[in-house]
Amino acid sequence: MLVHPWDAPADEAEWQDWLAAHDFGQLAVNGLGDAPPFVQPLHFAYDAARREAVTHLARPNPLWNAIEAHPRVTLSVVGDHAFIPGPWHAPEGTPPEHGTPTSYYAAVQLLCVAHLVDDPQEKANLLHRQLARFQPRGDHALVVPGQAPFGRMLPGIRGLRLEVTDVRAKFKFGGNKPRETQWRVTGLLAERGGPGDDAARTRQLRRLGQRG
Incomplete structure (x- = not known):
């Protein structure tokens, strides 16, 4: 991924805060031999x-x-996306x-x-970490190997712990455009109000605020 x-x-906190609100992504794994890569959609809990x-x-x-x-894999998470029509970015004095x-x-x-992760107790611990993320109210039974209701299901899954060695983060919201153009786009996103426009506008406004 190219990152201009x-x-x-702006700092590590920006991508960490964003990731904290996005817990569904795609796991990319190299294929075997001439097979193409595997791309697996999944929920995950990031620590x-x-x-x-x-x-x-x-x-x-x-x-x-x-x-x-x-075992070297990439977990990719994308969000807050919106298409920006050409006229929105047209420089002043040029045809839209x-x-x-x-x-x-x-x-x-x-x-x-x-x-x-294949050990039954380690899998149970891993599932509890996910449940803490997705069902924080605790409205679920404990996962105990060999005990109902979930213990008998443990052999049917494998756990996966992804040790993060590096992070690539990108926030593409017109940062290379003049500030007046960026502000104009925030208004046009609000006016259009299509799917994803509000999230993209919110992120762009935050970026504008960070840059002063």
């Missing part, structure tokens, strides 16, 4: 203090052999139709080393 200086996060993400998948999933052969269309989006890629 104007698209880079900033431990610098790792945890998740689980069904045991029959075909990507396990690929992970064992190539000469403007260049583009995409706005936020993206965080976690480069990881994957660790498989």
